[in-house]
Amino acid sequence: DAVFISLGGGGLISGIGAFLKQASSQTEVIACSPSQSPAMHACMEAKSIIDVHCYPTLSDATAGGVEEGSITLDLCCRYIDQSILVEEEEIKLAMLSMMEHHHMMVEGAAGVAVAAFQKVKNKYQGKKVAILICGGNIGIDKLRDLLNSSN
Template identity: 30%
Template sequence: MFAAYTGGVLLISISDIWEARRKITENVWRTRLVFSRSLSEKMGTMVYLKPENLQKTGSFKVRGAMNKILSIPEKERHRGVVAFSSGNHAQGVAFSAKLAGVSATIVMPEWAAKNKMAATRSYGARVVQYGKNSVEMESKARAIMESDNRLFVHPFDDEDIIAGQGTIGLEILEDLPDVDTIFIPIGGGGLISGISLAVKSIYPKIRIVGVQPSNSCSMLVSRKAGKINEIESCDTIADGLTAKRPGENTFSLCEKYVDDIITVNDDEIVETMCLLLERTKQLAEPSGVVGLAGIMSGRIGLGKKNVAVISGGNCNFSVLAECIMKREK
């Protein structure tokens, strides 16, 4: 059982998600659900994939970033933006900013993957490497915001970001209106907040299940406590899901709309990543397969029709090789 949470003010609604869709539709892909016969046979029920690993910049993050950047008034865009990210939000912000003619500075961790830094720079952003975790990166990004008078683009705890991610929920319902359960990775909670708000506002009975790495589960810890908690460390191969604490907005939305949160360990994430590549020929990064790993774990009951959001595909070759070697042992 989760403890009751009484804080938080929800300032976002389904109308914001429809407006986000209007804004971003010309600049992001409309990814289609893919039915996986092999995964369905393995689980004894129908499994569909929402392939945001095939999205522009390689992840869902571009949806929220695009909505945020395009929501900046023209008279403010000269200030530029600053963000912090381990990689996918960085690329989403950099890509969106370039499209809108806005300068971008991105704070990335000391351990950031080289391919994600290179991609971020290729979109014209300035990359500042700083910090070992999300708390340290955010502190640096806010310092740059103050010193350079830039606009801050939070990776998950922002209404425009959440609304942009929520457009995925609208697309799922268009492709599969009778879906029973949707499995969604959770880091800081922006993705699941947007999708769950969109889905539950239209079809309240659809079950929303969040999935976190067992060694990086600040949303689950916070939800059990009934208040936002910061965890000591985020030690997981799923580097895109390493938020030490959830946001005020995302925590409130998860409390209202998310039915269950489960965890998977790194071995399960690696196995699922390799299984996805082997059976469906889709390459996703470790963070991107965590929702599917939740389905494959058998840790929670499945519906007749289940959707796993494959949230990102920015996997470098060294991580892929490491995962394959782990699986083969």
């Protein structure tokens, strides 16, 4: 019924979204972005590539702006049904939850998708939901900081 996918420059979600919409047009494609770096989210709202100030985030794989001339903006606007922003604390808690409950060490970008789902999970009760866990590349220093902050 729904797929939660982290949104950076739009390449991953536009490709998956195109496939999903062709396979099942009713499947909801939900973009998940860190509020510290909402570049494509803001560009989608503006329906144009705009300059968005981005701040450091645990989700470094989704951080940064959208390049002028990027083909992904139109694709994102076409295939994404909803866009959710999450805070750094929500990302951190999602990453820790994945470690504790699923024994999976995930990077911040994957934490963004988990955090977005957790934010709206009541809306999807009883529905089939997939969360794309897009990576486990987390440096030892960032992991150490994450674990120390959970005490």
